Amino acid sequence: MSKQTAKVVRFHQTGGPEVLQIEELPLPEPGAGEVRLRIKAIGLNRAEVMFREGKYLVDPTPPSVLGYEASGTVEAIGEGVDRSWLGKTVSTIPAFIIGKYGVYGEAAVVPIxxxxxxxxxxxxxxxxSIWMQYMTAYGALIRIANLTRGDYVLITAASSSVGIAAIEMVKAEGGISIxxxxxxxxxxxxQALGADHVIVTDEEDLVKRVQEITGGKGARIVFDPIGGKGLEALAAATTHSGIIIEYGALATDPTPYPLFTALAKQLTIRGYTLFExxxxxxWMAKARQYVFDHLANGDFKPCIDKVFPLSQIVEAHRYMESNQQIGKIVVTT
Structure with missing residues (x-):
């Protein structure tokens, strides 16, 4: 890499991991309100897989960059940005439109x-490996659901980075995680990561186990990125006046609305994304301070499953699609 170019990952058509290409491109210059980062590490997210496939909330315009999370050093600033940012070690919060900005590469421009x-x-x-997972969990559990001591919280797909963040957050607030x-x-x-109870859904009856754990009450909060037909079981496992927060759409089958259960229990079933x-x-300032403080005092510790070099970005995406990981997949430059 010369001073005037940087390796950047782009894709020219939607599809599988193999569409990702590492290209040597001119070093981007930050515009007004922007900074350029010299990137050290990149955190992968399921949203980027969906974006690459053309199945995300935002449609890509090829050739497209991608990536929400990176850590690195601020090496250039645009107009209107305080010069004190130069040289600081920072990471990116997923607060921008993917495709317009992207952090897969050796350098990237992002809004300040x-x-x-x-x-x-x-x-x-x-x-x-912090902002996407902890701020996603914060918005759902703290801001929307008002998690309090003693609450039973059912966390599905719990081995994801957001799921593990939710386990830590429930523990920090005195709740009970399932x-x-x-x-x-x-x-x-x-269990080692702090889950109070673990239900293996291929081997155990979800509703029956939740009822056993909660003494017949059900969970007050359900935090689910899957959707699909499983929503009916989640509603059955929720307590009266409980809340189900849907923050993803990993299921490939349609998601039926559990109308009679929702009526009988007066449930709230709510869609949510981090962008809220x-x-x-x-809200972002409060969330950022909350996450920073809990990281600093040791309540939260990012769980990193596997680290790949940038040259293996395709393999890193394949690994994410395998669903073998527990925690975050990271790529280093």
Whole structure:
């Protein structure tokens, strides 16, 4: 890499991991309100897989960049940005439109409002593994559901980075986490990460187990990125006046609305994405401070599953699609 170019990952058509290409491109210059980062580590997210496939909330316009989370050093600033940012070690908050900005590469331009410092004790690999997962969990559990001590919280797909963040957050707030995983392969690891209870859904009856754990009450909060037909079982496992927060659409089957259960229990079933938080400056500031403080005091510790070099970005995406990971997949430059 010369001073005037940088390796950047782009794709020219939607499809599988193999559409990702590493290209040597001119070093981007930040515009007004933007900074350029020299990137050290990149945190992968399921949203980027969906974006690459053309199945995300935003449609790509090839050739497209991608990537929400990276850690690195601010090496250039645009007009209107305080010069004190130069040289700072930061990571990016997913507060921008993917495709317009992207952080897969050796350098990237991002808006200054999407940049934050993280506790100095974290490594670059840990620093890139915080904002998406913890702010997603914060918006759902703290801001929307008002998680309080003693609440039972059912966390599906709990081995994801957001799921693990939710387990930590429930513990920090004095709640009781009930994590789900499809097979027993991840059960012990989820328990080691702090889950109070783990339900293996391929082997156990979800509703029956939740009723046993909660003394017949059901979970007050359900935090689910899957959707699909499983929503009916989640509604059955929720307590009266409970809330189900749907923050993803990993299921390939349609999602039926559990009307009679919702009527009988007066349930709230609510769609949610991280952008609800990051598009509101006041909420984002509160979330950022909450996450920073809990990272600093040790309540939260990013769980990194596997690290790939940038040259293996295709393999990293394949690994994410395999669903073998427990925690964050990171790519280093």
């Amino acid at each position: 409002y999407a940049v934050a410092e993280y506790p100095a004790k974290l490594s670059p690999e840990e620093g890139t 994590a789900t995983t499809r097979t027993s392969a991840k059960k012990a690891e989820l 938080v990051v598009e509101n400056p006041e």
